[in-house]
Amino acid sequence: xxxxxxxxxxxxxxxxxxxxxxxxxxxxxxxxxxxxxxxxxxxxxxxxxxxxxxxxxxxxxxxxxxxxxxxxxxxxxxxxxxxxxxxxxxxxxxxxxxxxxxxxxxxxxxxxxxxxxxxxxxxxxxxxxxxxxxxxxxxxxxxxxxxxxxxxxxxxxxxxxxxxxxxxxxxxxxxxxxxxxxxxxxxxxxxxxxxxxxxxxxxxxxxxxxxxxxxxxxxxxxxxxxxxxxxxxxxxxxxxxxxxxxxxx
Amino acid sequence: xxxxxxxxxxxxxxxxxxxxxxxxxxxxxxxxxxxxxxxxxxxxxxxxxxxxxxxxxxxxxxxxxxxxxxxxxxxxxxxxxxxxxxxxxxxxxxxxxxxxxxxxxxxxxxxxxxxxxxxxxxxxxxxxxxxxxxxxxxxxxxxxxxxxxxxxxxxxxxxxxxxxxxxxxxxxxxxxxxxxxxxxxxxxxxxxxxxxxxxxxxxxxxxxxxxxxxxxxxxxxxxxxxxxxxxxxxxxxxxxxx
Numbered sequence: 001x002x003x004x005x006x007x008x009x010x011x012x013x014x015x016x017x018x019x020x021x022x023x024x025x026x027x028x029x030x031x032x033x034x035x036x037x038x039x040x041x042x043x044x045x046x047x048x049x050x051x052x053x054x055x056x057x058x059x060x061x062x063x064x065x066x067x068x069x070x071x072x073x074x075x076x077x078x079x080x081x082x083x084x085x086x087x088x089x090x091x092x093x094x095x096x097x098x099x100x101x102x103x104x105x106x107x108x109x110x111x112x113x114x115x116x117x118x119x120x121x122x123x124x125x126x127x128x129x130x131x132x133x134x135x136x137x138x139x140x141x142x143x144x145x146x147x148x149x150x151x152x153x154x155x156x157x158x159x160x161x162x163x164x165x166x167x168x169x170x171x172x173x174x175x176x177x178x179x180x181x182x183x184x185x186x187x188x189x190x191x192x193x194x195x196x197x198x199x200x201x202x203x204x205x206x207x208x209x210x211x212x213x214x215x216x217x218x219x220x221x222x223x224x225x226x227x228x229x230x231x232x233x234x235x236x237x238x239x240x241x242x243x244x245x246x247x248x249x
Numbered sequence: 250x251x252x253x254x255x256x257x258x259x260x261x262x263x264x265x266x267x268x269x270x271x272x273x274x275x276x277x278x279x280x281x282x283x284x285x286x287x288x289x290x291x292x293x294x295x296x297x298x299x300x301x302x303x304x305x306x307x308x309x310x311x312x313x314x315x316x317x318x319x320x321x322x323x324x325x326x327x328x329x330x331x332x333x334x335x336x337x338x339x340x341x342x343x344x345x346x347x348x349x350x351x352x353x354x355x356x357x358x359x360x361x362x363x364x365x366x367x368x369x370x371x372x373x374x375x376x377x378x379x380x381x382x383x384x385x386x387x388x389x390x391x392x393x394x395x396x397x398x399x400x401x402x403x404x405x406x407x408x409x410x411x412x413x414x415x416x417x418x419x420x421x422x423x424x425x426x427x428x429x430x431x432x433x434x435x436x437x438x439x440x441x442x443x444x445x446x447x448x449x450x451x452x453x454x455x456x457x458x459x460x461x462x463x464x465x466x467x468x469x470x471x472x473x474x475x476x477x478x479x480x481x482x483x484x485x486x487x488x489x490x491x
Contacts, residue, residue, distance in 0.1 A: 049394050069394045081391035085409045085483075095395040098405075146395065 001027050002048060002150055002182055007057035008207075009043055016207035017043050021057070023201060023210060027149075030176050030183035032193040035203030036244060041186045042078075042154055044208075048184060049075050049152050061150060071099065074148035078155040080135045082127040088114060088138050089123040095146035106145075113141040117171075133164035150182045157192065165192075170224040172196050177220070190244070194218075194236045195227060202243060212243060274456045282460035291445070299441040302358055303430045306365020310422055314370040315415055318377025319407045328378070339371040343429070347436045361433040361440060368429025369422035376418025380411025412483055420476035427469045 002025040009018040017040035025031045033041040046052040048059055050069040059066040061073065074095065082091050090097070093110035101109075114123055117137040127135055136156055143151055157165045173196060176183055187193050193200045194216050204211040216236045218227055227233055258276055265275030286292050321328045321335075347364050354360045384407065392406045408415065434443025442461065449458040 046390075051390050051394055069396055071396060073394070075391070075394040077387050077391060079385070079387050081385070081387040083388070083406070083409065085412070094405075098392075098395050098397050098401055142395075 001025070001062055002184065003060045004048075005058045005060075007044065007047060007054045007059065009040065009047065009052070010055045018047075018054070019207035019209050021208070021210060023213075025150075025182050025184055026199075027182045028176075028180045029198035030172075030185055030196055031199045031201060032185045032187060032197040033201050033203060034187060034190065034193045034240070034244075035208060036205050037188055039203045039205055040208045041188075041203055044203075045152050045154050045184060045186050048150070049073055051075075071146065072148050073150040073152060074143035074146050076136075076139050076143045076151065076153040076156045078158055080127070080132075080139045080159070082135055082138055082142075084127050087124050087126055088119060088130070091127065091138050092141045092145050095142055099146075109145055110141070113145045114138075116144065117141045131164075133160045133168070136160055136168070144179075148181070150184065153183065153185045155186055155188065158188070169196050173220060173224065190237050190240050194233055194240065200236075200240065202240065214240065271453070272455055274459065278456050279459040279463065282456040283463060286457060286460050287464070295441045295445050298358070299430055299434065302361040302433075302441065303365055303426060306362045306429065307369055307419075307423055307426050309362070310366045310369035310373055310426070311419055313366075314373030314418070314422070315377045315408065316403070318374040318415075318418070319381050319403060319411070321374065322378040322381025322384075322411070323407070332378075335371050335374050338367075339375065343367055344432050344436070347433055351437060356437050356439055358440065360437055361430060364433030365426045365429040368432075369426040372425060373415075373418040373422040376414045376421070377411060380414025380418075381407050383414070384410040413480065416476065416480045416483060420473060420480060423472055423476060424469060427465070427472070431465065 004021055004023045007018055007021040008016075010016045021044065023031075033044055035041050043052060047054050048061075048066065050066050050073070061070070083094065086094070089107060089110055092114055093101075093106040096106035096109060111123065114120060117140055119134060119137055119141070122130065122134070127138065130138070136159070140156070157168045160168065169192060176196075176198075185193075185196065197216060200214045200216065201210055202212040202214065203209070214236065216232065218230055218233050218236075220227070261273070261276045264270070265273050265278070317331070321331055343364075346367060347360070350360050350363050350367070354363060388406060388410060389402070392402045397405065431442065434441045435446055437443055438447045442465070445461055446458065448454075449461065
């Protein structure tokens with residue numbers, strides 16, 4: 001459970017990125033931050049992560065105010081942010097390594113999550129030997145391995161090809177069903193947002209405010225391909241597009 | 250390249266044999282001297298003293314220079330405070346400072362070691378700084394978001410991500426350190442190779458003199474090649490860093 005009260009961010013030099021954002025992110029659900037490019041979605045996510053501090057306002061995670069990064073939150077990066085000099089095993093176990101978890105224990109945990117994201121057999125491979133999609137799986141496994149309650153994902157699928165992306169989205173739905181975590185997801189793709197989200201938060205252009213919160217009422221069970229042809233899915237995508245269109249140009 | 254070396258060696262030999270200059274003995278006799286000098290206790294002792302000062306000086310320069318460079322790459326304040334000095338020392342005629350060190354620390358190993366540090370450290374600092382500035386910001390954010398403290402970020406991320414630049418800084422630093430150790434010993438002139446150079450030139454033993462110089466050249470060249478090879482081995486970091 002993550003709550004935000006009156007978050008505003010003005011950058012040095014006077015650029016106002018966020019203006020009085022009030023939101024809550026319920027547990028066990030995926031909430032997407034969607035908006036025109038440059039609207040401050042990533043800034044908002046990094047404020048939750050504790051990587052950027054807001055000019056005013058407060059973020060509460062499980063009732064405790066955020067003052068910096070914390071073990072109850074894990075981040076998945078747009079450009080994967082893997083250490084090129086370290087093996088998949090070490091990359092995935094890096095969060096645990098920083099916490100001082102012993103080698104045998106963290107490698108056992110890492111191994112489990114590496115297998116969980118479908119990379120069994122690549123434990124000793126290096127990032128430059130993997131495709132973009134596989135690298136992001138490593139990034140995801142690293143975030144899962146620290147067993148954080150809140151998973152923050154910053155356009156995690158934007159740097160992978162379309163087929164991989166679709167597979168990722170399906171895997172993500174499965175993950176949300178399996179793990180009781182709070183997922184906060186940033187994307188610029190309307191289709192992706194509607195496909196994976198329980199709630200979509202629409203942000204307006206800078207200085208961003210919350211312009212709408214949409215809860216796509218789409219049945220998540222069964223064939224993932226069905227969702228893409230579901231009429232509610234298509235209608236929601238269309239209505240969001242109508243809402244965002246005014247910001248384009 | 251090898252052929253051109255041969256040509257120049259031949260010219261040297263001819264000039265040497267013609268007796269045109271007392272300073273240039275025939276190359277063949279210089280090589281004969283190398284074989285003669287290298288196993289002598291005097292030479293081995295000088296090599297040991299020089300090598301020790303060289304390695305110690307380099308170790309100090311690396312241990313101080315890399316953290317300093319990383320700090321400058323990370324902190325704007327430290328960078329503004331220190332960069333002008335680093336740049337100044339990088340291009341300053343450092344040999345002129347050696348007598349000052351000599352006055353402060355005497356005519357011993359300490360002076361030589363400090364001279365080596367003085368010659369080597371600045372390029373190490375600058376290259377480490379450049380390397381750290383080139384680190385992808387998301388890698389730094391990654392370390393922070395997974396809870397890395399300052400030391401963990403330094404030892405797990407900065408040093409490794411900047412390793413290609415740090416290594417090339419160390420290589421360039423070592424080349425400068427060769428100059429530093431030789432200049433230091435020449436000025437002090439009673440230790441290591443410095444005392445040998447002093448001895449040979451004062452007695453006008455040109456063959457000995459050149460033999461010693463040759464060995465130093467080869468040493469510096471080999472050192473550069475070894476470090477360049479090491480650098481190439483970690484080059485893929487750089488390409489995978491974006």
